[in-house]
Amino acid sequence: MSRFTLLALLLFSGSAAAVIETYEFSNPELEVRYRQLSQELRCPKCQNQNIADSNAPISQDLRKLLYQQLEAGANDEEILDYMVARYGEFVRYRPSFTGATALLWLAPVLLLMIGIAVAVAAARARRSRVEQSALLNADDEQSLRELLAKTENDS
Amino acid sequence: MSPRLKLFIPLILFTGMALFLFRGLSLDPRELPSALIDRPLPDFNLPVLGQERLLQRADLVGEPALLNVWATWCVSCRVEHPYLLQIAASGVPIYGINYKDEDAAAARWLAELGDPYRANIADREGSLGLDLGVYGAPETYLVDAEGVIRYRHVGVVDERVWQTILQPMYQQLSASGDRG
Numbered sequence: 069m070s071r072f073t074l075l076a077l078l079l080f081s082g083s084a085a086a087v088i089e090t091y092e093f094s095n096p097e098l099e100v101r102y103r104q105l106s107q108e109l110r111c112p113k114c115q116n117q118n119i120a121d122s123n124a125p126i127s128q129d130l131r132k133l134l135y136q137q138l139e140a141g142a143n144d145e146e147i148l149d150y151m152v153a154r155y156g157e158f159v160r161y162r163p164s165f166t167g168a169t170a171l172l173w174l175a176p177v178l179l180l181m182i183g184i185a186v187a188v189a190a191a192r193a194r195r196s197r198v199e200q201s202a203l204l205n206a207d208d209e210q211s212l213r214e215l216l217a218k219t220e221n222d223s
Numbered sequence: 224m225s226p227r228l229k230l231f232i233p234l235i236l237f238t239g240m241a242l243f244l245f246r247g248l249s250l251d252p253r254e255l256p257s258a259l260i261d262r263p264l265p266d267f268n269l270p271v272l273g274q275e276r277l278l279q280r281a282d283l284v285g286e287p288a289l290l291n292v293w294a295t296w297c298v299s300c301r302v303e304h305p306y307l308l309q310i311a312a313s314g315v316p317i318y319g320i321n322y323k324d325e326d327a328a329a330a331r332w333l334a335e336l337g338d339p340y341r342a343n344i345a346d347r348e349g350s351l352g353l354d355l356g357v358y359g360a361p362e363t364y365l366v367d368a369e370g371v372i373r374y375r376h377v378g379v380v381d382e383r384v385w386q387t388i389l390q391p392m393y394q395q396l397s398a399s400g401d402r403g
Binding site: 112113115125126129133152153154155156158 | 255355359
């Protein structure tokens with residue numbers, strides 16, 4: 069067994085152990101999709117678990133349903149639409165973009181842009197302050213020269 | 224904007240944020256709006272508990288009614304049961320969906336505790352429950368005369384829930400049905 073396979077096995081054993089019952093898939097590709105979808109679907113009862121991790125009866129039912137639909141040849145979109153029609157957008161950890169979820173999707177970008185704008189404004193204000201303080205006006209320059217001349221004379 | 228006014232920006236942001244989060248405190252995260260509100264009751268064809276005949280969607284439709292999802296394994300259902308008897312006694316049609324339960328246990332329950340239901344749908348596999356988006360018993364649906372789901376209550380129906388939420392909606396639906 070190559071080192072890579074071993075590493076992959078170790079990395080994915082966690083999610084395999086999380087699922088309570090096992091299903092025999094006719095096709096390994098279905099199993100991959102089963103794993104992806106069961107982690108993306110949220111348990112309606114326990115709320116902060118996906119159906120892959122949850123032991124609630126409703127999650128068992130949904131896993132069974134997911135298995136049946138995958139074996140029946142449904143595509144991901146059909147399966148998600150079926151779930152959303154019954155349990156609402158809530159059931160997806162990645163809800164589709166609608167009016168109600170727009171804030172959810174856009175808030176991170178919006179906050180990041182506000183953050184950048186604030187940072188840029190702060191940096192600019194600071195630079196102009198530094199530049200201003202670096203410049204001495206004529207009076208200051210005059211008194212500085214006098215002071216320097218005085219110290220040279222003293223020494 | 225004058226520099227003086229700019230000083231108020233953090234305060235305004237804070238107030239907005241505080242109001243937003245304060246509202247969040249009073250929301251119950253377990254109260255999910257049903258995806259089926261204002262949608263027709265899904266089709267089904269399931270046996271009636273304790274009888275040989277099948278019950279279909281058309282048998283329920285015609286007048287506003289409550290649809291109560293219950294099971295003998297559900298502790299809260301036992302809590303709400305006496306109140307359902309009272310509601311049924313006042314003339315409100317209640318249909319039961321016996322959700323993922325054993326028929327014998329359900330029949331025993333009804334014999335012992337009383338039967339508030341017009342009829343009980345034996346949803347042994349939970350297929351109707353799935354189509355309704357049920358995620359735990361008890362749940363109570365208010366269905367209008369056209370068979371459209373108008374409201375879902377998750378949890379125990381008690382006097383407060385009935386009098387403040389379900390009864391006003393039920394009376395409104397009954398009144399509009401009489402006129403129409």
